[in-house]
Amino acid sequence: MLFYSFDILSQLSQFVGEYLIYLHPGYNIFNTLVFGIILGIVVILIIKLFQFLKKDPKDLLIPIIPFILFGSTVRALVDNGIYPLNYILITPGIYFLTGFITIIALLLSVYIERRTTFDYRYTMFIIGALLCLPNILNIPQLNFIAFFEVLGAWLLASSPFIILRNKWSLIRDKFNLSVLMAQLFDASATFIAVTFYGYTEQHVLPNALNSLIGTALVMYPLKITVILFSLYIIDTYIEDRTIKNMLKLAILILGLAEGLRDVLSLSIGTYM
Numbered sequence: 001m002l003f004y005s006f007d008i009l010s011q012l013s014q015f016v017g018e019y020l021i022y023l024h025p026g027y028n029i030f031n032t033l034v035f036g037i038i039l040g041i042v043v044i045l046i047i048k049l050f051q052f053l054k055k056d057p058k059d060l061l062i063p064i065i066p067f068i069l070f071g072s073t074v075r076a077l078v079d080n081g082i083y084p085l086n087y088i089l090i091t092p093g094i095y096f097l098t099g100f101i102t103i104i105a106l107l108l109s110v111y112i113e114r115r116t117t118f119d120y121r122y123t124m125f126i127i128g129a130l131l132c133l134p135n136i137l138n139i140p141q142l143n144f145i146a147f148f149e150v151l152g153a154w155l156l157a158s159s160p161f162i163i164l165r166n167k168w169s170l171i172r173d174k175f176n177l178s179v180l181m182a183q184l185f186d187a188s189a190t191f192i193a194v195t196f197y198g199y200t201e202q203h204v205l206p207n208a209l210n211s212l213i214g215t216a217l218v219m220y221p222l223k224i225t226v227i228l229f230s231l232y233i234i235d236t237y238i239e240d241r242t243i244k245n246m247l248k249l250a251i252l253i254l255g256l257a258e259g260l261r262d263v264l265s266l267s268i269g270t271y272m
Contacts, residue, residue, distance in 0.1 A: 035092055039250070042099065047246045049103070053110050055120075058175055058245040061252070063121045064102065066128025068257050071098035073135035076264035082138060101131065142267040146197065150263045154181075154188035157220055176231050179248050183227045183255035187219035189262035197266060227251065 050057055071094050077083040078090060087093045105127045109120035158181050161171055171177045193199035194216035230251060238244045 038092070043246060043250050046103070047243055049106075050242050050246060053106075055110065056245055057242065057249045059121055060106075060124070060249060061175065061178060063124035063128065064249070064253065065256075066125060066132050067098060067102045067105070068253060069260060070101075070128065070132035070135060071095070072257050072260035072264060073132055073139065075261040076268055077135060077138060079261075079265040080268045082140070082268075102128075139264070140268060144267070146192065147263060147267045149196070150185075150189050150192045150266070153192055154185045157184045157188060170228065170231055170235070175245070175248055176235075179231060179252045179255070180224070180227050182252045182259065183223045184220070186255040186259035186262065187223045189259045189266065190219050191216045193262055193266045199266065223255075
């Protein structure tokens with residue numbers, strides 16, 4: 001019985017190591033579902049935190065960008081062998097690390113604001129900027145051709161929504177437009193990397209659609225449809241301002257983090 005128990009534990013450990021906590025790239029249905037559940041729980045806890053602090057998540061739209069850049073630069077440097085490949089620096093470890101640091105910075109910034117009246121958003125931005133500075137200094141020379149290809153594709157995809165924003169109530173709100181543009185940035189990075197540089201999509205659904213249709217252009221209608229529908233549902237059926245804005249901020253973070261990681265990995269990798 002003892003040996004049988006050890007065998008079960010060994011198989012369970014192997015399964016978790018292979019399909020959940022892994023050192024090779026790519027996602028599968030199992031870890032996608034698990035990470036989604038964990039993300040949902042974390043978002044709920046963060047909503048409670050914002051309600052306790054009496055702060056609006058929307059106010060973090062700019063201050064949180066350096067923290068997103070921190071996580072994305074770490075992943076890009078790991079992808080290209082500049083930082084070591086270990087559990088804390090890849091998914092899901094890097095998300096926990098970045099999230100933990102961000103929450104500590106938020107609490108510290110609010111504390112400083114209450115003691116000095118210095119706006120907590122400025123403190124957060126400064127902490128985040130200092131945090132990601134070492135990563136930026138470790139980035140080798142970039143392939144700016146790849147970088148500007150992604151930037152050009154993103155501006156081309158975003159321009160219709162920027163032009164039409166005043167005629168469409170859903171994206172008239174700057175926060176909603178920012179959420180959509182963050183996700184379009186991720187779509188643009190994926191499209192350029194897969195189409196022109198031989199990269200492959202790691203996420204389950206986009207990879208399946210890309211294989212089915214035969215082009216990474218599918219990322220654009222997929223992102224636009226899902227994000228606009230999500231924004232509509234949030235604005236229509238959620239009344240609590242903190243919950244509403246936290247959900248939007250979470251969607252923005254996911255898109256911007258993945259997009260920055262992809263464009264940096266591509267720009268570093270194609271240069272090296």
